[in-house]
Amino acid sequence: MALKKGVPRIVVQGGNKLAGELDVQGAKNSILPLLSATVLCQGESVLHNCPNLTDADAACRILNCLGCRCAREAKSISVNSSELINTDVPAELMREMRSSIVFLGAILGRTRQCRLSFPGGCELGPRPIDLHIMALRKMGVDIKEEHGYLNCNAPGGIHGAYISLSIPSVGATENIILAAVTAKGTTEIHNAACEPEIVDLAAFLNKCGARISGAGTGTVAIEGVERLGGAEHKVIPDRIVAATYLCCAAITRGELMLKNADYNHISALVPVLEQMGCNIYTYNTTGEDTVYINAGKILRAPYKIRTSAHPGFPTDAQPMFMALASTLKGTTVFVETIFDNRFRHAQELGRLGAKISVDDRVAVVEGVERLTGADLEATDLRGGAALVTAALFAEGTSRICGIPHIDRGYDDIVGNLKKVGADIKNA
DSSP states (O other), X not given: OOOOTTOOEEXXXXXXXXXXXXXXXXXXXXXXXXXXXXXGBSSEEEEESOOOOHHHHHHHHHHHHHTOXXXXXXXXXXXXXXXXXXXXXXXXXXXXXXGGGGHHHHHHHHHSEEEEEOOOOOOOSOOOOHHHHXXXXXXXXXXXXXXXXXXXXXXXXXXXXXXXXXXXXXXXXHHHHHHHTTSBSEEEEESOOOOHHHHHHHHHHHHTTOEEEOTTSSEXXXXXXXXXXXXXXXXXXXXXXXXXXXXXXXXXXXXXXEEEEOGGGGTTTHHHHHXXXXXXXXXXXXXXXXXXXXXXXXXXXXXXXXXXXXXXXXXXXXXXXXXXXXXXBSEEEEEOOSOTTTTHHHHHHHHTTOEEEEETTEXXXXXXXXXXXXEEEOOSHHHHHHHHHHHHHSBSEEEEEOHHHHHTTOSSHHHHHHHTTOEEEEO
């Protein structure tokens, strides 16, 4: 594949062993629903540990469009939502990120009406929002789908409801919570998503005056309140970024200390890395976890990695683990249970010399002794991170385009990897 001249890319000269310390950024999958939640707060909120991401910038543009006042200073974002002047989000802003649909519940919770187009983001197969719509209709929202837009109104107000989700959808759980915190009565969500980001959202909203219990379990109860105020909140560490850097250390047979991590959030990954032969330790001396990984020269392939909803193995970590497994002695079977089209990175890894065969939602990876640098294209966020991971191991030079995908979820991945010994640059 020939890269077009002038296209931004990441250039990696493989073969360097990583060693050193890195800080884990705030969680992308937490900052976006948190920013949307500030719409509900009739006052100013300040979010700390905010990563510098294009998706976060897009969320701030949506807030500004609604009439909120956003300001960033270093790793903190302040949002004043005292007055909203708009309940419509332009299609071009919605298309910038898939998670923009989380503004649906927040705007409805504040104004009882909104108009949104269907969201954009990575193309990972169908991610229908039918669960969101079903739940909101149960809560008294009239929703009409017209020409790619959702026209939503609740002139009689939003009321609590008993909602049982057919699958533990993170986005649907978030939207229901956001709509329910200022609804009349109590809402119960059964088969709710249990991800740490759900717990983080509930923690922030409770600081603002909400009454949410059970977040992080399969049953969440929300007792509606009349209004919310602003609050200060620190975003949790990004468990997928932590997983990425763990894979980068392992694939280069190096060692890293990840500061400001949360060991509990990555506990499903640790047994897999240990099965490969990595040594992982954690300690806490400052109130936040530091996770240490040391990878020996000889690692072995795990037999099977199956993605599942939290607390199982996260689908977002699967691409980077596939890159790692492609360099290990033995065969690994990957079973993807969340998305239909989550193996798009497999073909690009094959350009480096990886031996991967894909059949629907199953991929079989036969480890090879060497990969060779190549021109690559990132087609989604985590797939792009997988290509960077593999390029660190490959002999020679790899050039990766499609980096806007990577910038959606990683705060200066190039600078961080360079800090711990990678030969990597933006070009």
